[in-house]
Amino acid sequence: MPVNDVRFDLSSCVADLCVGIGRYRGTVLLADVVSTSSAVGATRSRKSKTELLAELIRAAEPGDIDVLVAWLSGETLQGRLGIGWRTLSAARAGSADSATWTVSAVDDILTDLAGTSGAGSVARRKELLTRLMSRATAAEQEFLVRLLTGEIRHGALEGVMTDAIAKAAGLPLAVVRRAFMLSGRLPATASAAILGGEEALARFRLEVGRPVRPMLASPAASLADAHAALGPDVSVEYKLDGARIQVHRHGDDVSIYTRTLNEITERVPELVELVRALPCYSVVLDGETLALTDSGRPRPFQETMSRFGASSERELLLQPYFFDCIHLDGVDLLDEPLSSRLQALDRAAPGHRIPSLLRPDLAETEAHLDDALAGGHEGIMIKALDSVYAAGRRGKSWQKVKPEHTLDLIVLGAEWGYGRRTGYLSNLHLGARDPDGGAPIMVGKTFKGLTDELLRWQTDEFPKHERDRDDHTVYLRPAIVVEVELDGVQVSSRYPGKVALRFARVLRYRPDKSPSEADTLDAVLNLLP
Numbered sequence: 001m002p003v004n005d006v007r008f009d010l011s012s013c014v015a016d017l018c019v020g021i022g023r024y025r026g027t028v029l030l031a032d033v034v035s036t037s038s039a040v041g042a043t044r045s046r047k048s049k050t051e052l053l054a055e056l057i058r059a060a061e062p063g064d065i066d067v068l069v070a071w072l073s074g075e076t077l078q079g080r081l082g083i084g085w086r087t088l089s090a091a092r093a094g095s096a097d098s099a100t101w102t103v104s105a106v107d108d109i110l111t112d113l114a115g116t117s118g119a120g121s122v123a124r125r126k127e128l129l130t131r132l133m134s135r136a137t138a139a140e141q142e143f144l145v146r147l148l149t150g151e152i153r154h155g156a157l158e159g160v161m162t163d164a165i166a167k168a169a170g171l172p173l174a175v176v177r178r179a180f181m182l183s184g185r186l187p188a189t190a191s192a193a194i195l196g197g198e199e200a201l202a203r204f205r206l207e208v209g210r211p212v213r214p215m216l217a218s219p220a221a222s223l224a225d226a227h228a229a230l231g232p233d234v235s236v237e238y239k240l241d242g243a244r245i246q247v248h249r250h251g252d253d254v255s256i257y258t259r260t261l262n263e264i265t266e267r268v269p270e271l272v273e274l275v276r277a278l279p280c281y282s283v284v285l286d287g288e289t290l291a292l293t294d295s296g297r298p299r300p301f302q303e304t305m306s307r308f309g310a311s312s313e314r315e316l317l318l319q320p321y322f323f324d325c326i327h328l329d330g331v332d333l334l335d336e337p338l339s340s341r342l343q344a345l346d347r348a349a350p351g352h353r354i355p356s357l358l359r360p361d362l363a364e365t366e367a368h369l370d371d372a373l374a375g376g377h378e379g380i381m382i383k384a385l386d387s388v389y390a391a392g393r394r395g396k397s398w399q400k401v402k403p404e405h406t407l408d409l410i411v412l413g414a415e416w417g418y419g420r421r422t423g424y425l426s427n428l429h430l431g432a433r434d435p436d437g438g439a440p441i442m443v444g445k446t447f448k449g450l451t452d453e454l455l456r457w458q459t460d461e462f463p464k465h466e467r468d469r470d471d472h473t474v475y476l477r478p479a480i481v482v483e484v485e486l487d488g489v490q491v492s493s494r495y496p497g498k499v500a501l502r503f504a505r506v507l508r509y510r511p512d513k514s515p516s517e518a519d520t521l522d523a524v525l526n527l528l529p
């Protein structure tokens, strides 16, 4: 689309939005949300995305704020309703001429849909969906389909949404970010910010038993770079190729969460036992878990992840390796430097620290990386000892060094295979995340690295996320993240990002990551020689 058309679309969307909000201030119409969402999608500027979302949040009635934020950030139950694209299309006979749905009325229907189960639920769901769709305009229907299939999250990513909440509430961004880290939920953060200001946000505290959003690392160009950037006061740790765990214990109560804050306590009894036996009363630990082979090498990532699934194989015993401690016996440590948190970790869980070195020189750091790789691990992490615990990938206080290029990409589609792969979905279309929250951008294809087991899994799983299909290809909604290894990237006019992967091969699927955590187009472009 030529640039002028984008501008035209955007300005008409914004005009609609202002009319909508002006007319209905107090009661936000679904139409207002729809025009904001398309305007947010159409602009590539983070600043205007923030402005638009902030305007919408400001205009909402108090009771609508959390629903709005949940919708626009994808943090909503609707993606999990299990309503497919086909069912939704079937419910779309005809559309209304003018917009009458309000946010709260739509939310009531969605809540009803979520609560419908048992005998007669199919008919009841159909009836609710038809009611919802028949009173919606064509644009609203489009939005509802994306909302119900869980696709909407790409309109407003976490970063933009926290900016918008801060702007709408007139509060410093740092205060909003911290509340989000502690509450783990954007809707609750938004309502508190708008209705209760800084005081309400300050009430979000670290609570033992409630997970906080984890701190992440940024990739380092090289080991020497990371070492030079962070200076001598660092902790250099193995980067283990397992699954992130956050462990909370209060007395005998233990709860364990994944990187995406899902609770898995019931599935990992051996970890619960071990944590109960630690010499402390209350603690929150951050770490990695994995299963080992008899010779002490890490088992493949898929096997560790399989322990988190519904049918968990208990024979594979998981080991924990902790690397942080953010609460110990009544004292919150989030704002303490890493050096103090590591001392607390050694008191709380002696003998369970991830293999690490304190303040090594460059040669020792290199040797640690070699040891990690020789042991079958992924690489190392280099962390500034004076850094506080802050959720997300902001700043450079944790840097990861891995020898191979790998990218976490979004599966956009898969082509039917031929020869040995006839009848299987095979060649994957791979997309990078648009850093500005737009649709993923295709950067390459591959079928290399796909085992028979993965081919079978793909063929089973992909149709559940189908967006469209033709004779050769099944196109997917952004839902599945796959990690690929590659030799590099090259400039290419074949794909819209003007860059293509070189020799990409599938390493594994990443069920622990959502598309909003996939690598961005910028990360791909960074690999250009």
Ligand SMILES: Nc1ncnc2c1ncn2[C@@H]1O[C@H](COP(=O)(O)OP(=O)(O)OP(=O)(O)O)[C@@H](O)[C@H]1O
Binding pocket: 215, 216, 217, 218, 237, 238, 239, 240, 241, 242, 243, 244, 259, 288, 323, 354, 381, 393, 400, 408
């Ligand atoms: N010593 C360690 N310190 C922190 N995280 C570690 C460590 N060892 C392994 N990890 C894992 O690495 C992840 C942090 O790396 P990053 O922020 O790059 O996330 P990621 O995208 O999942 O990483 P990758 O895709 O490289 O596995 C953590 O979520 C954790 O699961």
